[in-house]
Structures are given as structure tokens and as C-alpha cells.
Amino acid sequence: AVVKHTKRWRLPPSPPGLPIIGNLHQLGELPHQSLWKLSKKYGPVMLLKLGRASTVVVSTPETAKQVLKDYDLHCCSRPSVEGTRKLSYNYCDIAFSKFDDYWKELRKLCVKEIFNTKRVHSMQPIKEMEMKKLINSITESAFEKTPVNLSEKFLSLNVGVICKAAFGVSFQGSVLDNEKFPDLVHEALEMLGSFSASDFFPYIGWIVDWFTGLHARRERSVRDLDAFYEQMIGLHVQKNREGRGEDDFVDLLLRLEKEEAVLGYGKLTRNHIKGVLMNILLGGINTSAISMTWAMAELARNPRVMKKVQSEIRDKIGGNYNKSRIISLDETDQLHYLKMVIKETWRSHPVSPLLVPREVTSEFKINGYTIQPKTRLHVNVWAIGRDPEVWKDPEEFIPERFMDCDIDVKGQHFELLPFGGGRRICPAVYMGTTNVEFALANLLYHFDWKLPQGVEDIDMDEGSGLTSHKKHDLLLAPVNYSDL
Numbered sequence: 049a050v051v052k053h054t055k056r057w058r059l060p061p062s063p064p065g066l067p068i069i070g071n072l073h074q075l076g077e078l079p080h081q082s083l084w085k086l087s088k089k090y091g092p093v094m095l096l097k098l099g100r101a102s103t104v105v106v107s108t109p110e111t112a113k114q115v116l117k118d119y120d121l122h123c124c125s126r127p128s129v130e131g132t133r134k135l136s137y138n139y140c141d142i143a144f145s146k147f148d149d150y151w152k153e154l155r156k157l158c159v160k161e162i163f164n165t166k167r168v169h170s171m172q173p174i175k176e177m178e179m180k181k182l183i184n185s186i187t188e189s190a191f192e193k194t195p196v197n198l199s200e201k202f203l204s205l206n207v208g209v210i211c212k213a214a215f216g217v218s219f220q221g222s223v224l225d226n227e228k229f230p231d232l233v234h235e236a237l238e239m240l241g242s243f244s245a246s247d248f249f250p251y252i253g254w255i256v257d258w259f260t261g262l263h264a265r266r267e268r269s270v271r272d273l274d275a276f277y278e279q280m281i282g283l284h285v286q287k288n289r290e291g292r293g294e295d296d297f298v299d300l301l302l303r304l305e306k307e308e309a310v311l312g313y314g315k316l317t318r319n320h321i322k323g324v325l326m327n328i329l330l331g332g333i334n335t336s337a338i339s340m341t342w343a344m345a346e347l348a349r350n351p352r353v354m355k356k357v358q359s360e361i362r363d364k365i366g367g368n369y370n371k372s373r374i375i376s377l378d379e380t381d382q383l384h385y386l387k388m389v390i391k392e393t394w395r396s397h398p399v400s401p402l403l404v405p406r407e408v409t410s411e412f413k414i415n416g417y418t419i420q421p422k423t424r425l426h427v428n429v430w431a432i433g434r435d436p437e438v439w440k441d442p443e444e445f446i447p448e449r450f451m452d453c454d455i456d457v458k459g460q461h462f463e464l465l466p467f468g469g470g471r472r473i474c475p476a477v478y479m480g481t482t483n484v485e486f487a488l489a490n491l492l493y494h495f496d497w498k499l500p501q502g503v504e505d506i507d508m509d510e511g512s513g514l515t516s517h518k519k520h521d522l523l524l525a526p527v528n529y530s531d532l
């Protein structure tokens with residue numbers, strides 16, 4: 049009977065831990081990197097104890113496939129976590145909601161109405177307007193020969209685009225133009241990513257969160273965001289009352305609320321609207337900005353690739369240089385080398401290196417190891433991007449590796465998963481990809497980019513937190529195309 053028992057319950061290997069905290073101390077500043085190192089010793093399926101939370105981490109394409117495809121249905125829920133609970137109005141959103149009928153129906157609806165190709169195309173005038181503003185400001189810096197802080201520029205570009213698409217263009221001069229707005233988004237993201245003792249130590253963790261001040265910060269951030277949503281919704285209700293038509297994301301959600309749309313367990317309420325707005329704000333802005341920043345940093349460090357991608361863009365556009373030329377969505381779609389550069393960026397710098405944690409709802413096996421219900425599950429996409437079994441010279445930035453190869457980012461190729469996979473895959477793959485392509489194509493067409501004077505190389509350090517972003521802002525010196 050004993051033999052049968054151990055056979056049935058073969059748990060994944062675990063690094064030895066300490067009492068109470070388990071393996072928490074082994075995570076360090078950059079958990080995806082520490083876990084990658086541990087996986088070299090303990091294998092592609094590891095079980096860690098993070099405080100009280102049993103957590104499984106998988107680190108190869110083969111094990112990622114088992115999680116995201118073969119056993120997706122067993123593990124596509126989300127754990128209850130204090131930070132996300134507060135920000136999502138008790139999981140009234142898409143990203144942090146449990147796997148249930150509400151999530152299924154809300155996600156389906158948003159995919160149909162918000163994340164579709166038509167919407168992405170209708171965002172194009174907004175993107176062009178924001179891009180023109182950005183090009184003008186960079187032209188000025190080029191003229192004055194001052195470096196540009198691209199991390200900041202990309203963030204404000206995406207704040208502009210996503211907010212105008214979600215909340216409408218007619219609210220300039222209102223809450224959206226508040227200078228504090230990017231800070232608000234930043235603070236909320238940081239809070240989501242910061243270590244919360246309550247999540248690992250039920251019953252007593254909140255004491256730690258009180259002492260570290262996290263609790264107060266979280267409350268403040270949630271309150272500020274809530275005030276923002278309230279103002280935004282108020283403006284839309286007023287606009288709709290006055291019959292001024294426009295069809296942004298908020299209008300759509302308000303219409304559903306009015307129609308008393310039923311999703312899963314009940315009617316769509318104001319809190320559900322706010323939950324979805326939170327996902328768009330926190331899921332849509334930073335992710336694109338971070339990807340753009342990494343891509344430009346890699347290009348600046350790899351002059352060969354920079355030259356090649358710029359030639360592709362400038363050859364494709366052809367003719368004399370035109371200062372007010374904005375490269376369209378259709379044109380970017382033809383830029384095959386640029387697409388390879390972006391894939392290579394996502395391979396080496398996935399924005400969400402451990403994806404969003406999943407929760408197991410029913411038992412299954414990975415590589416013969418039992419994964420029990422309630423376990424938290426991470427796919428270490430960052431480790432997969434550096435797996436020498438999959439990628440030749442993984443530390444090198446070589447976009448050509450994607451030439452004549454059908455690997456895409458839509459969740460079917462488990463060696464490249466910047467948007468995750470399975471039922472929980474990012475619903476905005478098309479929106480996110482086209483955002484990044486559009487910004488890079490235009491900035492690479494209009495300017496050459498050099499290291500600022502006195503700077504020899506760009507550091508590629510990663511900052512800690514939920515996302516894998518460039519730790520130090522990226523500063524590059526632009527040269528106008530017309531001055532080349």
C-alpha cells in the first residue's frame with residue numbers, strides 16, 4: 049500500500065526551505081532569475097513553499113505546453129491575492145477573476161467589443177495624433193542636441209493612446225491631462241508588484257503589511273484610482289445624456305450596465321466596469337511601453353541590427369524624406385525584419401517574466417509529478433527564452449533566428465510566450481503587437497539614435513516588481529533623418 053501511495057503522490061522536487069517562510073528568501077530581487085537558476089539544479093518542474101502558498105514553477109517549452117494546453121482546464125483560475133482583490137473590486141475584472149462563468153462571459157464580451165481588429169484599426173487616428181506630438185518633441189531635442197528619455201516618452205505615448213481609446217478623445221483638459229495621472233498608474237503597478245506578506249502568511253501577514261506601510265499605500269492607491277474612474281464615468285454619463293455620440297470603451301460598458309447585461313452570476317455593475325478599466329489601464333499601458341524601451345535599448349547596443357531595421361523601414365517607405373509622414377498600420381505589417389526584432393526583444397525581455405499566477409482547481413500531472421488543487425502555478429517565460437536547448441546563443445540579440453520560422457506570439461509556440469497562452473492568454477495580442485510595431489517603425493524612420501555623449505554602453509539591468517522592465521531610464525540622442 050505504501051508503494052502505491054508514493055507512486056500516486058510523486059511531488060515535484062523542491063529546493064530545501066526554512067521553517068515558516070519556506071523558500072521565500074530564495075526569490076531575491078528578481079524572482080524569475082533566481083527561479084531560473086534553481087531550475088537548473090531542481091529541474092523544469094519545481095515545487096516551492098512561499099510562506100503557506102505551495103507554488104509550482106515550470107521552466108521549459110515542453111512543461112509550459114502541459115500547463116497552457118494539455119491541462120489548461122485544470123489550472124486556469126487565479127489565486128486570491130490581497131493587492132489584486134482591492135484593485136479589482138473583489139475580482140470584478142478579467143485578469144484576476146477566478147475561472148467561472150462570469151469571467152468566461154465578460155472575457156468573451158470584451159474580446160468581441162474591445163479587443164477586436166476593428167477597434168484596433170479605429171484607434172489609428174488617436175495613435176497618429178499622439179505619434180505626431182512625440183515626433184515633434186523629439187525633433188526639438190535633436191535640434192538642441194539633447195538626449196531623449198525614451199522610457200518616459202514611451203510611457204506618455206501609451207498613456208495618451210490607451211486612455212484616449214478607452215475614455216474618449218473629448219476629455220482633454222479634464223482628469224486625463226492631470227500631470228499626476230502617469231504617477232497614479234505607476235503607483236498602482238508598483239503596489240501590485242510589491243511583496244505583500246498577507247499573500248504568503250494568512251492570519252498574521254497583515255501585521256507586516258501595516259508595519260511596512262504597504263497597507264496604507266494600497267488603500268491610497270485604490271482610493272485615487274477610484275476617484276479617477278468616478279470622474280471619468282460621470283463625464284461619460286453627462287455626455288451621453290446630452291446625446292453627444294462617441295463610442296469609447298466606457299460608453300460600451302455603460303451601455304451594458306444600462307441594459308442590465310447578465311454575466312455569469314449576476315448583472316454587470318459599476319464595480320465590474322471599474323474592474324475592466326483597471327485591467328486596461330494597468331494591463332495596456334506599461335506592457336507596451338516596456339517592450340518599446342527594451343527594443344530600443346537592444347537596437348542601440350547592436351548597431352548592425354539597428355542599421356538593418358532602419359534600412360528596411362526607409363526602403364519600404366521610399367521617396368524623399370517627409371517630416372510629417374506617419375507610417376500606417378498596413379505599412380508596418382510589411383516590415384518583416386522589424387517584426388523579428390520585436391520577437392527577439394520579447395524572447396530576451398518578456399514583460400511578464402512569470403506570467404500572471406494561475407491556480408490549480410483539480411489535480412493533474414506534469415512530467416509524472418502530481419500537482420494538487422490550490423497550488424499556485426507560474427510559467428517562467430524568462431527562463432524559456434534563455435534555454436540553450438531551444439535557442440542557440442541565447443545571450444545574443446539575433447533577430448535573424450526568426451527568419452523562415454513560423455514561431456509567433458499567439459500562444460501556440462511554447463518557446464515564445466510574451467502574452468502567455470491557453471484560456472488566460474492576453475486578449476490584446478493584436479493591440480499590443482501593433483502598438484509596439486507602430487511606435488518603433490515611426491521613431492526609427494524619423495530619427496537615427498546614438499548613445500549620448502560620454503556614454504559607452506547601455507546597462508540592461510532589470511528593475512524588480514511584477515514586470516521585467518529596464519531598471520534605469522533609457523536615454524538616447526536622436527538625429528533628425530533630414531540632417532543625416
Ligand code: HEM
Nearest residue numbers: 142143327331332335336400404467468469472474476480
Ligand atoms: C505588448 C503588450 C502586452 C503584453 C506583452 C501583454 C502580456 C500579457 C500577459 C503575459 C498576460 C498574462 C497571460 C497569462 O496569464 O497566461 C496578459 C493578460 C492580460 N492582458 Fe495583456 N499584454 C499586453 C497588452 C495588453 C493591452 C494593450 C491590454 C488592454 C488594453 C491588455 C489586457 C490584458 C488583460 C485584460 C489580461 C488578463 C487576461 C485573463 O486573465 O483572462 N494587455 N497580458
